[in-house]
Amino acid sequence: MSTAVAESDHGVRSLPIHRLLPELLRDPANVLAGIGADADGEIVRLSVGPFRPYLVSDPDHVQHVLRGNSANYVRSGSFWRQLNRLFGGGVMSDGEAWALSRNVLQPVFTARNVNSLISRMSEAIAEGVAEWEEAVAEGQPIHAPTRIANVVNKTVIRILFANKITLAEAERLAPAFDSVATATILRIVLPFVPNVVPMPGDRTFRRALQTVDDVVLPLVHKYGGRPTEDQDIFSVLARARDDDGGELDDRWVRDNLVAMFATATETTIGALTWLWPLLARHPEVTSRLYEEIDRVVGDGPVGPSHLADLVYTKQVIQEVLRLHPVGWLFPRAVVEPEVIGGVRFRSGDTLLISPYVTHRLTRLWDRPEEFDPDRFAPERTAHRHRYAYFPFGGGPHQCLGMHLFNLESQLIVATILSRFRLTSCVPTIATPQAAASLRPREEVEITLRPTTRLEK
Secondary structure, three states: OOOOOEEOOOOOEEEEOHHHHHHHHHOHHHHHHHHHHHHOOOOEEEEEOOEOOEEEOOHHHHHHHHHHOHHHEEOOOHHHHHHHHHHOOOOOOOHHHHHHHHHHHHHHHOHHHHHHOHHHHHHHHHHHHHOOHHHHHOOOOEEHHHHHHHHHHHHHHHHOOOOOOOHHHHHHHHHHHHHHHHHOHHHHHOOOOOOOOOOOOHHHHHHHHHHHHHHHHHHHHHHOOOOOOOOOHHHHHHHOEOOOOOEOOHHHHHHHHHHHHHHHHHHHHHHHHHHHHHHHHOHHHHHHHHHHHHHHHOOOOOOHHHHHHOHHHHHHHHHHHHHOOOOOOEEEEEOOOEEEOOEEEOOOOEEEEOHHHHOOOOOOOOOOOOOOHHHHOHHHHOOOOOOOOOOOOOHHHOOOOHHHHHHHHHHHHHHHHHHEEEEEEEOOOOOEEOOOOOEEOOOOEEEEEEOOHHHO
């Protein structure tokens, strides 16, 4: 998409996008990507009536905002209103509440602790994927998001929540989070509309929020007062104390439980749903995946010892997240005036940072719209700017679960493809749906067949 960008009287190019509003509401990620491509990394200002955010996409500028001077660019303002209603004052907030939550939860996600969970993770994944066998044997199409969600939920419940959330409770939370993601998009795209003004999706959002509380609050009451020395999320939250040594209230525990379950499941489910249409369109990538997984894993179950050798598998997943970062928009509000790239930001200005946009800049990525996992071969990543690729954000707010995602997603892909071969996927070209997290607009269904011994 080509967009005309005009010079403004503020010394920064400004784009009146009211004429793009219908398309923005339908496909905000690709509208922003088109604007970013035209601007080619230059900061531009988007004018939507009274709302005038800046699109920041150059890796140097992104690094400054997310890491270099992150304290001056905070998670607040109109973009965050709806998400704050869901996640509250925990690890998805900012300031002191965020810092306390991050410090409490950090030990769960250290490489040492996550690595200690790999065997249990592998077992849970194997159990979840084994449940696909009957449908595969009968040649039934598999609804990828639902089946992957079942595997991910089973795994996360076991390794992060010590089975204190049941699978039935997780299966109530997953569609509620889906509803929140789609119901909030109008308010995210049109953040200047006051909450008192009704908008489509508001009622769905309220129902989904009520479902989340109906599931999570009883768990808080059940486990919040029973701290143990375990490293599951319930236990570390129950043991937490504020700076004065006092207990944290149930709302703080609830906010962090919701944030942890949502982020621990959404990214993996989303990324591994996008994977199948890409594999269906690129049989050469699929063949290389089969070859690596069959060679590394053989006839046995996938386990911790295989991870270091699943190099191409990791590259495939990284390339999926380049094209389709689940967290595709990171808004920030300016605290104190500052100049970046020759543009002066004022206190209260909104900056839009989007890995979806930066990951498609032609001066950073050759053929950016093409699916090419070899981009992440070690020899091609050595000199790449740290913020040319940032699907998990960066700086102090970088996703706590990044290492967990990397291991879990490799194990899931290797487990599925060591047992089954992909025979078809509908659709073969998936398009983004307007939502708070990036997901395919279409229902992704795959057909698999069992792997034969001769293929290994």
